[in-house]
Amino acid sequence: MSLFARNALIALAITIAIIATVLYAVNFLNQQRVAELRTIEDQLATDTLSIETQFALLEEAPCEDISAGTTLSQEVGGIGDKLAYAEEHAGADDPDVLRLKERYTLLQIRDYLLTKRLSETCGVKPTVALYFYSNVPGECDNCDRAGYALSYLRQTYPTLRVYSFDYHLDLAALRTLISVLKVEPNFPAFVIQGKRTYGFSTLEELEKAFPKSLFATSTSSTTKPR
Amino acid sequence: MQNTVLDAPPNMSLDFFAYPFIFAAIYFQAFLLVTFLSAPAVASRRRVASTKTPLVAMIVPCYNEEKTVRGTVESLLALDYPKDQLRIILVNDGSIDGTAAVMDSFAHEPQVTVIHQKNQGKHVALNAGIEAVPNAELIGCLDADSFVEAGALREMIGCFDDPQVGASTAAMSVHKPSNTLERMQNAEYILGIALRHILATVNGLYVTPGPFSVYRRDVVVELGGFRNGHNTEDMEMALRIQRAGYAIDSAPLARVFTKAPRSVPALVKQRTRWTTGFLRNMMNEYRDLVGNPQYGALGLIVLPLGFLAIIGGIIMFLLVAYQTVKHIVETFFLTSGVPVAYTLSTFVPNAETLQWFYLPVSIMALLAFIALAGSLLFMVVGKSISKTPGSMSAGIIGYLLLYGLIAPFWLIRAVADVATSNKRSWR
Incomplete structure (x- = not known):
């Protein structure tokens, strides 16, 4: 060789x-x-x-x-x-x-x-926001932006408690929560202080869904938005 | 889980296009390493400077090099070689500056012959020099912006002990590199020293660089002298030597310093000429060498990978450029409306993001790192085997930061020129 x-x-x-x-x-x-x-x-x-x-x-x-x-x-x-x-x-x-x-x-x-x-x-009376997103391609073009805006809000206003959920996660408790809250599969979906809102355009629009008291308080928070 | 982290998302479909080139780069480096460690390569590194003194004609073809040709000739006159066995042929190829006067100032030297001709190209000038010394055994070609060290010729002559050797290349580095671009090229030239030394072991060289190469005169004459070779006469001659069945050796201790382009446009112009020369020679007169097992490493590895490097360089650049622009646009889209101060704060590492958990390691990143490390290794090898003086650190940094940004421009320009049959002037 x-x-x-x-x-x-x-x-x-x-x-x-x-x-x-x-x-x-x-x-x-x-x-x-x-x-x-x-x-x-x-x-x-x-x-x-x-x-x-x-x-x-x-x-x-x-x-x-x-x-x-x-x-x-x-x-x-x-x-x-x-x-x-x-x-x-x-x-x-x-x-x-x-x-x-x-x-x-x-x-x-x-x-x-x-x-x-x-x-x-x-x-x-903590401010609570539930955020439902979808990882299914094409189902939620604005979920990245919504998640980022929530990250900003959560860091800026520590009294805000954000819970984020993958809408399609196969978990019975989550299915029940979605059913109880009557969250439609329109993404991104938010339940803020018990009120459902859908879609995300701008941070300013999202802020309007929160009570004004949020923007004047400051204490600890829990989970991070995803 | 929705990703909000500001890092580039994996894009498997685009990575897929990059893998073949990364694989080829790593394979080539593995081949270089194995060959570098092989017995013939070790033996060639142990070769000592020859004591033989055949008649050598050193030809200096020159067009408008009034600033450097004096230094070139003086370096030749200072060669450690018997004066009666060394002829220096200065060929003025119709220069329109003060080159002729500088050359004539050396006419009194008994070793020196000055030839003036109308401008006909470097290959014609070289042939005129060859004809001027019909009894020379070896022909040395030295660019008029290059300077040999005293022992360089003796180092080269040892290569011709093997009768199959038709030519030999030297160890080039940049003459007094001062700016970043020159230092970058110096690092690249030193990498070239290692490559030529290693590939010569398996007769895989396809260029005998103009700054300083030595040829067996009989071989050059037998092959019909130099040709234009698509403005790359040194590559064309090397390919003709290979096709004729001769070998091309390398002398890593034969030191020659050469001037390198000091500006990006000049560098792009020079490299466009080199790359178009390669492509045109390969796609026309020497197409039969590519992929031909008869030519061993040259035909099966070096020339095909030369093509792949050009295509790969362009594709990788376009992929990185696309992903970078895409990432910027996506980041802009993602963060629009959110205060910039918050976005900037996400780029600052903190105790959380600095955990090993977030180490940005991917298959592509690791393979690219290995390929890059291989290049750096061979730069160190080149510097070591050639005993090149000076620090290479700044050059390596420049190479890492700049080369990948500039090279795609001459690659794209060269491919476009070949595709459109566009001919550019030498200078």
Whole structure:
């Protein structure tokens, strides 16, 4: 075999080895990301239990002991971003990502319900926005913009509590919530202080849907809009 | 989950077009590495400067180089070589500046012959020089803006111990690089030293660069002398040598410094000429070499990848440009109406975004990084084997930042010229 032929074959083997290593490394990193998400599962479970407990306490404890509202842990607060990133890199169909997304959605629903109960029982009036989006291509051209605008509002007005939901997530509790709130599959969909609105044009238009009191308050918030 | 993070979304359909070029780049670099480590390459690096002193004619074809030709001739006169075995032929190709006077000022030197001719092109000037020394064994060609080191010729002569060698190339670097563009080209030239050294091991060279190359005179005469070669006479001659079955060697310690374009338009013009020359030679007179197993590495790897590099360079540039513009437009669309201060704050890394979790690693990014690292590795190799003086750091930075932005312009221009049969002047 000539020097050229020998080198050409060795080079081909090296190239295949490099590409295989890169594929393995990227896949490994994505798996590590999912593993990182799994470590947050425990925290999700703790937070869910915490909310359940607060629900139970509400039956017996005076409002003033709880009226400060719920505060999800810091670890859970960042899971929304991490889930979005993992979806993008490991794929929205990844079973681990899907499972975590479902648990996170459940936690959001529980937190929303507790906030609502606090509002009714104790007169706490946080501004609550539910945001429903769709990841189905072509179904929601303005969801990116709406999500970004909500991120801005949430950061600027910390009393705003935003819960974001993938409308098509196959989760019974979410289906029930959608049914109870009578949210139509027109995206983006918002339920702000109990009122449904659809579509997104500008930040100014969206702000009109919020009570004016929001823009003059400042306390802590919970989940991030996605 | 709806993504609101301001990073480029993956676009698999577009990435798909880039993968073949990245694969080819990595394969070529793997081939270079394996060949660099092979025994023949190691042996050629251990070759010492020759003590043989065949009669050599150094030809300096010149058109309007009054500012540099004096230095060129002085470097030839300073060569470490017996004066009675070295002829210096200065060919003034109808210059309209002060070149003729500078050349004539060397006429008193016994080694020097000055020829004045009307402007007919570099290849005619070279042939005139060859005819002037019929008994020379070797012909050296040195551009009138290039300067050889004293030991360069002896380093080259060792290549001709192999009777199959028809020509040899030198180790070029930029003469006193001062601005960023020159430093960038210097880094690129040093990469070229490594490439020529390695590819010469498998006889894969297709150009004997004008700044300084040495030919076996009999071979050049047998092949009919230099031709215009679509304004790339050095490439055309190298291809003819290869087709005739001779080898082209490389002497990485044969140092020559050459002037490089100092401005982007000048660089684009020079490289457009080189690229159109390659394309026209390959698509016309030397089409049979491409993909031809008879020519080994040259036919199966170097020339096909030369084509691929041109097409790939254009496609990759267009892909990156498209994705960049698309990302800017999407970001503008996404953030419109939201205060700019908030948008700017999202670009500032914080404890959250700096976590390893958000490391922007993708298959394409890693493969591109490996390909780039390979180029840098061979720059270091080139500097090491040629013992090129000076720092290369600024050149490498310039290469990384600028080359990918400028090169697509000469590639696109060259392809357009070839497609439209547009002919440009040399200068």
